[in-house]
Structure formats: C-alpha cells, structure tokens
Amino acid sequence: MIVGGGAAGAACAEALHEGGFGGDVLLVGREPDPPYERPPASKKYLAGAQDRDACLFHDAAWYARRSIELASRTSVMRLDTTARTATLSTKEVVQYGVALIATGANVRRLRVDGAQLEGIHYLRTLGTADAIRADAEAAERVVLVGGSYIACEVAATLTSLGKRCTMVMLEDAPLATHFGPTAGGFFGALLRERGVELVCGDGLERLEGNARVERVVTASGRELAADMVVMGTGAMPDVMLARAAKLELGETGGVACSADLATSAPGVWAAGDVCEYDSVLHDGRVRIEHHEVARAQGRAAAAAMLGTRKPYAEVPYFWTDLADWTTAEWVGITEAPEREIVRGSVADGAFSVFHLARGRVVAALSVGRGEDLAHAQRLIAARTDVGGREAALAEGDLDSL
Numbered sequence: 001m002i003v004g005g006g007a008a009g010a011a012c013a014e015a016l017h018e019g020g021f022g023g024d025v026l027l028v029g030r031e032p033d034p035p036y037e038r039p040p041a042s043k044k045y046l047a048g049a050q051d052r053d054a055c056l057f058h059d060a061a062w063y064a065r066r067s068i069e070l071a072s073r074t075s076v077m078r079l080d081t082t083a084r085t086a087t088l089s090t091k092e093v094v095q096y097g098v099a100l101i102a103t104g105a106n107v108r109r110l111r112v113d114g115a116q117l118e119g120i121h122y123l124r125t126l127g128t129a130d131a132i133r134a135d136a137e138a139a140e141r142v143v144l145v146g147g148s149y150i151a152c153e154v155a156a157t158l159t160s161l162g163k164r165c166t167m168v169m170l171e172d173a174p175l176a177t178h179f180g181p182t183a184g185g186f187f188g189a190l191l192r193e194r195g196v197e198l199v200c201g202d203g204l205e206r207l208e209g210n211a212r213v214e215r216v217v218t219a220s221g222r223e224l225a226a227d228m229v230v231m232g233t234g235a236m237p238d239v240m241l242a243r244a245a246k247l248e249l250g251e252t253g254g255v256a257c258s259a260d261l262a263t264s265a266p267g268v269w270a271a272g273d274v275c276e277y278d279s280v281l282h283d284g285r286v287r288i289e290h291h292e293v294a295r296a297q298g299r300a301a302a303a304a305m306l307g308t309r310k311p312y313a314e315v316p317y318f319w320t321d322l323a324d325w326t327t328a329e330w331v332g333i334t335e336a337p338e339r340e341i342v343r344g345s346v347a348d349g350a351f352s353v354f355h356l357a358r359g360r361v362v363a364a365l366s367v368g369r370g371e372d373l374a375h376a377q378r379l380i381a382a383r384t385d386v387g388g389r390e391a392a393l394a395e396g397d398l399d400s401l
C-alpha cells in the first residue's frame with residue numbers, strides 16, 4: 001500500500017512493477033488527478049504553456065494496465081501498523097503487507113492579520129496554480145511573500161505574463177538561504193533587471209483590504225499596493241497520519257527513518273518530502289524537499305520492499321527555472337558553507353559555486369555550467385578532501401580532484 005499519490009508514491013509504484021512485485025499494489029492519493037509533477041505548477045503550467053495532462057507521470061489507464069490500483073480523491077485516515085490495516089476515507093479497511101508513507105508536505109500558512117482576505121494564495125497543487133492564474137488575469141500588481149524558489153519562480157512567471165511583481169523577503173537576497181550569498185546576488189540582480197521589485201530584509205506584518213486584499217504592510221512599515229498576494233512561505237512535512245499511527249518523528253518534523261528509509265514500524269517505509277533519514281552522505285539526519293529526491297527515494301523504498309535493503313546514498317539534485325530567463329541546478333545539501341568558491345563568471349551568467357565545509361565540497365550550484373555538477377556530485381559522494389587544492393575548483397582541472 002502506497003499512501004500519497006505524489007512524486008515519491010508514483011515512483012514507488014513504478015519501481016515495484018518494474019521490479020516484478022507479485023502482489024497487489026494500491027496507490028492512495030487525496031488529490032483528484034493521478035500522480036503528477038509539481039514543478040510545472042510554478043513554471044510552465046502556471047504560465048499556461050503546459051497543459052494538465054503533460055504534468056501527469058502517467059494517465060490513469062497506465063496504472064490500470066499494470067494492475068496498480070489507483071485510488072484518487074481518497075485519503076488514508078488511519079494506519080494500524082500492528083494489524084497492518086489502513087482505513088480509507090471510503091470507510092474501507094484494507095490489509096497490507098508492506099506500506100510506504102509518501103504524504104509529502106503542506107504549505108506553511110502565516111497567521112497574520114488579514115490572512116483571511118480574498119486574493120491571498122498558497123501554491124502546492126495544480127488546483128492552486130489554476131486559482132493563481134485565474135486571479136492574475138485581472139490583477140496588475142502582485143506581491144509575493146518569501147525569498148525562496150516558489151516566490152522567485154512565481155514572480156518570474158507572472159512578470160513574464162505582464163504583471164508588476166514585488167517580492168518581500170526576510171533574506172538579504174532571493175534564494176540566498178538555500179544557495180548562498182553569491183547565488184543570492186546573481187538572482188537578485190537578475191530579478192531586478194527583469195522588472196521585479198525586491199524588498200529584502202523585511203517581513204510581512206499584515207494584509208489589508210476590504211474583503212479582498214489591497215495592501216501588504218511590512219514589518220518596517222512599508223505599504224505595498226497589491227491586487228493579489230502569493231505566499232511562498234515554505235512547507236511542512238505532512239505527518240498527520242504518521243503521528244496518529246505512532247511512528248517515530250524526527251527533529252526536522254518528518255517521519256524518522258533509518259539509512260535505508262525504514263520507519264520505526266515494521267514493514268513501513270517513507271519517501272519524499274516527509275522522509276527524514278539518517279544520511280550516510282551527510283553525517284546526520286536530513287529531510288529534503290526536491291522532486292528528484294522524492295522520485296529516487298520512492299524507487300529505493302520499492303527496492304527495499306523487494307528485498308534489496310541498503311543505505312540511501314544518492315547525492316540530492318534540485319533545479320529551479322526563473323521563467324525562460326535562467327535555470328539553476330544544485331547538488332548536495334544546504335548547510336552554511338565555510339567557504340564559497342566560484343568557477344566561471346557570475347557577471348556573464350555562466351558560473352558554478354562550490355560550497356565547502358570541513359575541507360570537502362558539500363554542495364554546488366550551477367548556472368549555465370552543468371558540466372561542473374557531475375564533478376561536484378562525484379566529490380560529494382566520495383567525500384573527497386579538497387583541502388589545499390581549492391584553486392583547482394576555481395579554475396583548474398576538475399578531473400584532477
């Protein structure tokens with residue numbers, strides 16, 4: 001039984017089928033659509049340049065042909081990990097042999113004055129992207145709250161549709177929290193150049209309006225006119241079901257898992273945004289909210305269910321697109337780097353930034369230099385000590401490291 005029809009759940013179902021799983025697979029998902037990719041929801045789908053079907057991993061018939069029972073618009077309400085049963089929102093109680101918790105994450109809602117006004121949006125699903133696009137048709141001025149990739153991507157997409165966008169963020173620069181100050185400087189300059197107004201180092205105080213939002217007031221007292229607001233204020237792992245089932249939770253709020261993604265309950269695995277696991281790569285517990293990681297963990301959980309248990313050790317990969325302006329790719333894990341080393345030219349928009357900690361490369365960001373990422377991935381996976389050889393990262397032969 002797979003709980004959650006997102007990237008991780010779908011990947012697990014696919015891998016079980018490909019791995020020759022002989023039993024029945026039930027994929028239970030709360031949303032109306034078959035499992036789909038979320039990334040287009042802030043990019044081409046939001047822009048109206050990609051249709052809904054093109055976001056699906058597969059259509060419903062694909063699952064049916066493989067004897068994967070797809071229960072959309074259905075929630076798992078209760079999990080009894082001793083009896084190995086699940087109670088569905090249809091009231092049906094199903095028996096399972098092994099289960100995957102792939103319940104993903106929910107948006108983090110800010111409780112500020114005016115939060116109930118019309119015209120305030122959060123983005124997580126295709127449905128919420130539809131609502132933003134529909135509202136944006138009549139809007140001229142859009143305020144985005146947050147400095148992370150959702151706010152940046154939506155600002156870029158809506159600016160490309162001719163909207164006047166202003167971003168309000170606590171950070172000194174957009175994307176700086178995850179990608180570091182060099183990348184923050186680059187993305188800040190790019191967004192400004194394309195017409196996005198940035199209000200940095202300032203928070204959301206309240207939202208004002210008469211039934212519908214009209215103004216965003218920041219902590220410093222600045223008033224920004226707004227026809228609509230998009231909140232890019234992060235996501236929280238959805239552990240409602242796991243908590244009720246008494247699965248152990250971890251310090252980042254996810255479902256605590258061993259290195260091979262097993263939860264504290266026998267026969268229950270976790271994958272994707274909800275999965276907090278012991279990373280052999282990062283010397284500690286991590287929880288990662290990236291599309292490719294969710295897919296890879298779904299496949300790893302399927303392999304474990306089929307009998308191949310091994311520590312999950314893939315280097316995390318993430319990408320972000322700001323309209324058709326730029327694409328950035330990232331490998332590794334976000335931590336405050338002790339040092340950043342730039343290769344290439346930030347001014348020319350073709351550069352990589354290697355993040356160093358404890359004498360090793362722990363992450364790297366690349367814009368227009370994808371070839372550097374394979375090296376970064378290798379150095380991260382091998383935990384190569386690059387101490388004293390940093391010059392090679394900046395301009396030498398990466399093969400020599």
Ligand SMILES: Cc1cc2nc3c(=O)[nH]c(=O)nc-3n(C[C@H](O)[C@H](O)[C@H](O)COP(=O)(O)OP(=O)(O)OC[C@H]3O[C@@H](n4cnc5c(N)ncnc54)[C@H](O)[C@@H]3O)c2cc1C
Binds near residue numbers: 042104124273288
């Ligand atoms: C707008 C947007 C853009 C993104 N862009 C990028 C990007 O460019 N690059 C990137 O790497 N990552 C991106 N991400 C992140 C990426 O989409 C997520 O990391 C990924 O979707 C996580 O997959 P998941 O399967 O763990 O969870 P989800 O995709 O959240 O799926 C979980 C599903 O489980 C369902 N569910 C929860 N509880 C239950 C229950 N009890 N019963 C049944 N169903 C349940 C939920 O409704 C949901 O449908 C983006 C995310 C968003 C929202």
